[in-house]
Amino acid sequence: QLQLQESGPGLVKPSETLSLTCTVSGGSIISNDYYWGWVRQPPGKGLEWIGTIFYSGITYYKPSLKSRVTISADTSKNQFSLNLSSVTAADTAMYYCVTDRRGRGDYWGQGALVTVSS
Amino acid sequence: QSALTQPPSASGSPGQSVTISCTGTSSDVGGYNYVSWYQHHPGKAPKLIIYEVDKRPSGVPARFSGSKSGNTASLTVSGLQAEDEADYYCNSFVAYFAGNFVVFGGGTKLTVL
Numbered sequence: 001q002l003q004l005q006e007s008g009p010g011l012v013k014p015s016e017t018l019s020l021t022c023t024v025s026g027g028s029i030i031s032n033d034y035y036w037g038w039v040r041q042p043p044g045k046g047l048e049w050i051g052t053i054f055y056s057g058i059t060y061y062k063p064s065l066k067s068r069v070t071i072s073a074d075t076s077k078n079q080f081s082l083n084l085s086s087v088t089a090a091d092t093a094m095y096y097c098v099t100d101r102r103g104r105g106d107y108w109g110q111g112a113l114v115t116v117s118s
Numbered sequence: 119q120s121a122l123t124q125p126p127s128a129s130g131s132p133g134q135s136v137t138i139s140c141t142g143t144s145s146d147v148g149g150y151n152y153v154s155w156y157q158h159h160p161g162k163a164p165k166l167i168i169y170e171v172d173k174r175p176s177g178v179p180a181r182f183s184g185s186k187s188g189n190t191a192s193l194t195v196s197g198l199q200a201e202d203e204a205d206y207y208c209n210s211f212v213a214y215f216a217g218n219f220v221v222f223g224g225g226t227k228l229t230v231l
Contacts, residue, residue, distance in 0.1 A: 037220075039164075046121070046225040047156070047164065047207050060218045096163060102152040102211035103220040106175065108163035 002026045004097045006112035012091075013118050018084040020112055022097030029078055030055045036080045037100035038071065040093040041111075048093075052100045053080055087116045122147065122208055122223035129229040130198045138226045140191040140208035146221055148189035152211035155184055155193045158225075159204045168193060195228070203230040 008020035022036070029036055037052035051061035053071045061069045065084070073080040084091060092115050098105040123141040130136040140147065140155075147153055155168035166175055168184035171191060181196045191210075195202055208223040 039222075047158070047209075047222045049209065049220040049222055052220075062219055063216070100220070101169075102150075102218075103154050103209045104152070104166065104169040105154065105156070105164070106166055108165075110163055 002099065002107040004099070004107055004109035006095060006097050006109045008112060008114070010113055010115060012087055012114060012116050014088055014116055015086055018082070018087050018091060018114055018116070020082045020095055020097075020114070022080050022082075022109060024078050024080075028075075029073060029080060030075050033101070034106075035060075035100040036071075036073065037098050037105070038082045039096045039098055039105070039108075041096070042090070042093040049103075050082065050084075050095075089116050092116045120221075122210060122221055124206075124208060124223040124226045126224070127227045127229065129231055130195075131231045132198050132200065134198050135194060135196045136198060136228065137192050137194045138206055138208075138228070140193070140210075140223045142189050142191075142210055142221070144189055145214070146189075146210040146212045147186065147191050150211050150213070151186070153184070153186060153191040154209050155182075155191075156207045156209070157202075157204045158207060164207065198230050200230050203228055 003025045012018045035052040038050040053059045068085045070083040094111045096111045097109040099107045156164040158164040171186045172184040
């Protein structure tokens with residue numbers, strides 16, 4: 001049974017870079033079964049897919065976020081990470097890491113609340 | 119890429135059935151059989167309840183079913199129970215020339231009366 005856990009700062013200043021890490025346990029991210037993704041939910045709003053990575057390094061990003069998003073994987077630590085640059089208050093959200101198979105998210109982390117504020 | 123369209127709210131009494139729609143385009147919902155549905159209770163992680171239009175993960179009750187016609191996917195919850203009250207989201211896989219991505223619907227709040 002895969003388990004995912006997000007970690008990172010809960011407060012980020014405007015214009016800075018939001019960085020979160022997802023640690024995977026119960027299985028390896030070196031897997032042909034899953035991509036590894038990030039989804040967020042701003043307060044009072046719906047879910048938004050951010051992007052996904054395959055262990056080999058192949059990445060896909062939401063087109064409107066592509067210029068600010070980088071997702072990377074560290075297979076030695078069984079982790080993958082999200083970097084979102086030039087953040088504004090609109091990036092305040094609960095951020096979830098999730099397994100991804102063409103939108104099928106079988107396993108989710110519990111979420112990490114990130115607030116963008118000075 | 120626009121979000122998929124879901125009704126903001128739906129409701130039904132215990133024991134009744136309710137259907138939630140998810141409308142996209144031929145580039146997303148209509149173009150692929152990769153539509154998933156999630157149940158989201160506040161304060162918890164979303165839970166996958168339907169994938170690939172009409173498949174249920176192990177452990178999801180048969181009361182939850184999915185279907186698709188053209189550019190619209192649907193989630194039906196039969197025999198409504200109090201614990202079904204939650205937000206429900208659909209999503210669809212999209213492949214285009216610059217890469218793949220996933221688009222979510224805006225979510226539907228299901229109230230069990």
